[in-house]
Amino acid sequence: DAGVIQSPRHEVTEMGQEVTLRCKPISGHNSLFWYRQTMMRGLELLIYFNNNVPIDDSGMPEDRFSAKMPNASFSTLKIQPSEPRDSAVYFCASSLWDRTYEQYFGPGTRLTVT
Amino acid sequence: AQSVTQPDIHITVSEGASLELRCNYSYGATPYLFWYVQSPGQGLQLLLKYFSGDTLVQGIKGFEAEFKRSQSSFNLRKPSVHWSDAAEYFCAVAKTSYDKVIFGPGTSLSVIP
Numbered sequence: 001d002a003g004v005i006q007s008p009r010h011e012v013t014e015m016g017q018e019v020t021l022r023c024k025p026i027s028g029h030n031s032l033f034w035y036r037q038t039m040m041r042g043l044e045l046l047i048y049f050n051n052n053v054p055i056d057d058s059g060m061p062e063d064r065f066s067a068k069m070p071n072a073s074f075s076t077l078k079i080q081p082s083e084p085r086d087s088a089v090y091f092c093a094s095s096l097w098d099r100t101y102e103q104y105f106g107p108g109t110r111l112t113v114t
Numbered sequence: 115a116q117s118v119t120q121p122d123i124h125i126t127v128s129e130g131a132s133l134e135l136r137c138n139y140s141y142g143a144t145p146y147l148f149w150y151v152q153s154p155g156q157g158l159q160l161l162l163k164y165f166s167g168d169t170l171v172q173g174i175k176g177f178e179a180e181f182k183r184s185q186s187s188f189n190l191r192k193p194s195v196h197w198s199d200a201a202e203y204f205c206a207v208a209k210t211s212y213d214k215v216i217f218g219p220g221t222s223l224s225v226i227p
Contacts, residue, residue, distance in 0.1 A: 004157075042219045042220060043217045055214075101146060101148050101206070102160050103158070105156075105159070108156075108157055
């Protein structure tokens with residue numbers, strides 16, 4: 001298996017622009033997680049899905065952030081409008097629903113908002 | 115609510131020396147406990163897990179961790195550190211095997227030759 005795939009790997013955008021991050025989980029995994037990592041705040045869980053349904057989105061910072069999982073093999077995290085404080089590395093991870101501790105992380109998307 | 119603290123932000127050890135990374139958790143019942151490692155520029159990888167039973171658990175890469183209920187701790191150890199162990203280490207907790215995982219702030223490990 002190719003592992004969790006994220007795209008793009010790097011994104012530089014200007015404040016106010018829309019940003020869409022993409023994730024393809026490992027085939028057969030039915031839980032998917034979006035994290036944000038910064039030096040100041042560490043690793044934060046933004047949202048997670050079970051069987052394509054959002055289970056917990058309490059970590060989503062504000063209405064500018066939205067996440068979707070239209071099917072078992074694809075998820076997006078969208079920021080609109082983006083702000084400089086959104087600059088971070090965003091990770092997607094997937095797991096089996098009953099082994100959420102055994103998450104397989106993607107390589108991350110490094111987002112820079114200028 | 116569950117929480118995890120890692121008292122050491124950064125640790126430096128010499129190659130070949132022993133290592134212990136500290137972790138304390140807050141949770142009313144017996145938690146599910148984990149250690150993850152993040153190598154530079156990569157995502158996290160599960161090192162080991164504790165659910166119940168033997169309080170000393172073995173993981174990958176020669177790591178082990180010991181659960182001490184009385185101290186609410188789950189410290190990670192390795193008898194002899196290799197240069198390739200330089201990474202960020204995260205302690206984590208969950209209520210069940212199918213619940214979200216709460217990560218600690220991480221401890222950065224540097225290894226000097």
